[in-house]
Amino acid sequence: MSHPQPVTLHRIATNGIEANVAVAGTGPAVVLLHGFPYTWRLWSRVIGPLSASHRVIAPDLRGFGGSTRAADGYDAGTLAADVDGILDALGEPSAAVVGIDAGTPVAFLLTLRRPDRVRxxxxxxxxxxxxxxxxxxxxxxxxxxxxxxxxxGLAETVLAGHETEYLDWFLAAGTRGRGVPPDVREAFLAAYTGRDALRCAFSYYRALPESARQIDEATARARLTVPTLAIGAHPVGRSLERQLRPVTDDLTGHLIPDCGHIIPLDRPRELLEILTPFLAAPVEQPASD
Known part of the structure; x- marks a missing residue:
């Protein structure tokens, strides 16, 4: 039986930035993409179990945590290209890709654009x-x-000096009041303190119209053909699954009960029970003539 493997941090040049990337384990690659207000530490409670059978790759997205606080490039398409470059740099021709919150449009676009790369x-x-x-x-x-x-320019100006109170609201709401582990909370607070850190975080929201346009264009050209799993909790529920259903060939939906938005920290065991068999299942190959 394989055991959890240690996490190492890597500085990886990709698409004009340097990404801070946590890597653990060996085996088939699985990429974990966080959202707001998190860093790669969002996955702290699931990296260990996954690393026993996978090479886990968990970057800080552009502008977040230890990655470059870029002036622009916060649309989902550019972020997807960042991830594509990380896989190139790590020598991984293909990977399973997992996204939550702001990481979801990134994972979705990467998969639509590179179905050869995403298993x-x-x-x-x-x-x-x-x-x-x-x-x-x-x-x-x-x-x-x-x-x-x-x-x-508004939110970062108003919130500078009050980052702790603001982030704590999201961390409480996202766990239905249960909160996140103290070490992870401290890492998030450190990553989102200061006007420039906040500017990068809010740049994702400022790019949402462009990301939506990219999603519309991508779904007009292609369907999701890879096996896809949509997991809901509170508050999104099955809305994401309903969006995916018309554009996806192979979709499974799950709803985790009594679980807040921050699934990997609020209900890591339940998430692993769904995620582990899905990642382990072999991908069926087309029949040869």
């Missing part, structure tokens, strides 16, 4: 642009912070 896709707790299926979730209006974060 399996897992997406969680996010929406994919304006694809149909999320009408019920959006009926009361989008989450309040989307508009606040989208105004250029």
């Amino acid at each position: 399996r896709l897992v997406v969680m707790e996010s929406l994919l642009g304006t694809l149909p299926g999320a009408e019920e979730f959006l009926a009361p209006g989008p989450p309040w912070w989307f508009g606040f974060h989208a105004v250029p």
